Amino acid sequence: MIGILLAGGASRRYGSPKAFAQLDGQFFYTYSLKALSPLTYKQVIISQSTFISRFQKDGHTNIIQDHEAYVGKGPLAGIYTAMEKEKSADTWFLVAPCDTPYLKSEVYEILLEYISEDYDVIIPVVAERQQPLIGLYHSRISGTLKRLLDDDILKVGALLQRTRVKYVKDERLQTFSTSFTNINYVSDRIDS
Template sequence: MKTHHIVGVLLAGGASRRFGEHKALYELDGKPFIQYSIDALHENTEEIVIVSQPDLIQQIQQQTTYDVILDEEQFRGYGPLAGIYSAMKHVHSEWYMTLPCDTPYIHSEVLNQLRSYTERYPDKDAIIPKVSGRNQPLIAMYNRRCLPMIEKNLKENCLKIGMLFQAVETVFIEEYEWKHPEAFRNINEKDDLRFS
């Protein structure tokens, strides 16, 4: 099995209940949300895996040449932690750069900065940005060393990603270090787009 240094994990399996339709395929300025994430990841990773859900996977497959997978069956419906786990099981890499499909303001420069912290903190297992006083666990870096603990948490139904940070070596990158903190803004409701 080929081993990569950094693989992009695009999380596109959410229910999008508050948004009213699947966010991954919603278009902003003529481009689906998911494409903004793909474009940013493409510049900073060696391979991209898109983790989706059964009623969306076919539509996404028609829009991309990247692998589109479902969560591992035993953890299907367990949220983003299951998505990260499933990507780690699907493709072997030292680091995994995660990105959700609802951050259309993300861009390559932010992910390039995120990637640089793997060199500064090679012994850390998780590299988590902090923006607006909140952890950003879905725009982050996870080392393959996290896999056993992620699996343990999933089996024990500890699905909050924050629980993982207590069990692995984690570094939080404070907001003042980010050149473009506004790029972390995610879209939960269509009203959020009015302020773009």
């Protein structure tokens, strides 16, 4: 399994790059990487060119920019880029955004229990809300991702409509409900 950290957004609402905002002296993105690391043999950071040197300064080397045809096209472009870079025909990718500093690896452990050949995507549902950017995506959807991006269809929901999705409403996920706290504004922080 390969981890994908989505860390290329503009963070307009937050006011500064969210990946490098800090919680308890650590960058937000490090919490997402820590959640992915125990369950993946490799992690790929998808980011924009202006952030690459900042990640490298922290010792990360597996940082790539969106595929040149899809720069700035959001999370679908990031997931597709990682799948294309890794060129694996039969791999699950664990996806995490950089702005969920309360994310725990236990969330992915629960989702991994639902892996099946019957599904292409595994998405948690917490408090009746789908959480598609904290999910599992199989490499077999790469072609579907490319078609959506080529047609400039960038909504994650469009991908979910075209793939076999397992929506996980496991009660154990409620225990980790803060893991799904997405920080878009400084006021969204639990510690603020």
